[in-house]
Amino acid sequence: MGLPLEPLLDTVAARIIAAADELTALDSAIGDADHGLNMKRGCEAVLADKAAILAKPQGEALKAIGMALVMKVGGASGPLYGTLFMTLGKELPEAPTTDDAARALAAAVLALKARGKADFDNKTMLDVLGPVADHLASGTATFESVRTLAAARAEATIPMKAIKGRASFLGERSIGHMDPGARSSQIMIEAVCDVLEGKA
Numbered sequence: 467m468g469l470p471l472e473p474l475l476d477t478v479a480a481r482i483i484a485a486a487d488e489l490t491a492l493d494s495a496i497g498d499a500d501h502g503l504n505m506k507r508g509c510e511a512v513l514a515d516k517a518a519i520l521a522k523p524q525g526e527a528l529k530a531i532g533m534a535l536v537m538k539v540g541g542a543s544g545p546l547y548g549t550l551f552m553t554l555g556k557e558l559p560e561a562p563t564t565d566d567a568a569r570a571l572a573a574a575v576l577a578l579k580a581r582g583k584a585d586f587d588n589k590t591m592l593d594v595l596g597p598v599a600d601h602l603a604s605g606t607a608t609f610e611s612v613r614t615l616a617a618a619r620a621e622a623t624i625p626m627k628a629i630k631g632r633a634s635f636l637g638e639r640s641i642g643h644m645d646p647g648a649r650s651s652q653i654m655i656e657a658v659c660d661v662l663e664g665k666a
Contacts, residue, residue, distance in 0.1 A: 468524045468560045470661060475516060475531070477666045478657045479509035485653055492646040496628060496636055501543060501646040508539035508547070528555030542631055543647060546582055546591065553577045568602035575599050588629035589640065591647035594619045598655060609659040620644060620652040 482489075483506045490502030512519065512534045519530045532551030536544050557570035575596050584590050597619050601607050621644065628640035631647075660666035 469558075469562065471524060471527055472516075472520055473661050473666065474658060475512065475519070477661050478654050479513050481653050481657045482506065482509045482650060485650070489646050489650055492644055492649055495643040496640045497631070497646060498541060500541060501650065504540045504543055505547075505650055508535045508544065511535075511538040524560055525555045525558065528552070528558065531555075542582065543650075546578055546647070549577050549581045550574050550595070564602055564605075564607060568599060568607075571595065571599040571602060582631075584629070584631075587626060589623050589626040589645045589648075590631060591645070591651040593623050593626070593645065594648045594651040594655065609663040613656050613659050616652040616655040620648040623648045 486502035486506040488502065489505060490499055493499050493501035512531050515530070515534060519527050519534075522530055529552045532548040532553075532555060534548075535551060536548030538544065539547060553574040554570050557566075557573045559566055562570065575592060578592055578595065579585060582590065582592070584592055586592055586596050594616050598612060598616055601612060601615050623645040624643060625641060626645070627638060628636065628645070657666065
């Protein structure tokens with residue numbers, strides 16, 4: 467059985483749209499103050515095209531979500547989240563196991579590193595996605611442990627100094643603020659866990 471794409475799409479999009487003001491506030495501290503608005507626009511575009519997306523095979527549907535985000539989300543987030551979903555679409559089998567999810571997310575992390583020319587501890591979305599991929603690969607992951615880790619890793623970006631992206635221009639002043647991309651990644655991961663566990 468494949469992924470429950472419709473509830474995944476609906477829940478992830480709804481959670482990101484609901485968090486738009488929070489993400490914008492985070493981005494106003496260290497970026498262009500547009501992350502929330504841009505992510506909301508991208509999710510609304512995906513929802514508007516939902517019927518066409520869901521008519522595709524799972525891998526092609528995920529790639530279509532990625533393309534929509536590239537086209538509609540401004541700034542660096544569009545290409546990065548687009549790369550995430552397009553890589554997952556390429557790597558995930560029709561009925562993925564936890565091992566498949568770990569491998570696909572690890573491949574997406576590598577693709578994000580290449581696209582963003584970033585690494586871990588640079589105060590980016592990688593600081594959430596990378597540890598979650600490693601945790602899935604450990605064989606000990608539960609839905610609750612994944613949620614807890616994603617939240618902890620987003621929090622861990624607060625004391626970091628930004629090395630990449632617009633926030634890096636602030637230097638030391640970027641310290642003390644959560645990275646908005648890390649927070650939006652956390653929100654997406656929590657939404658996926660909730661759907662797959664039957665809590666959403």
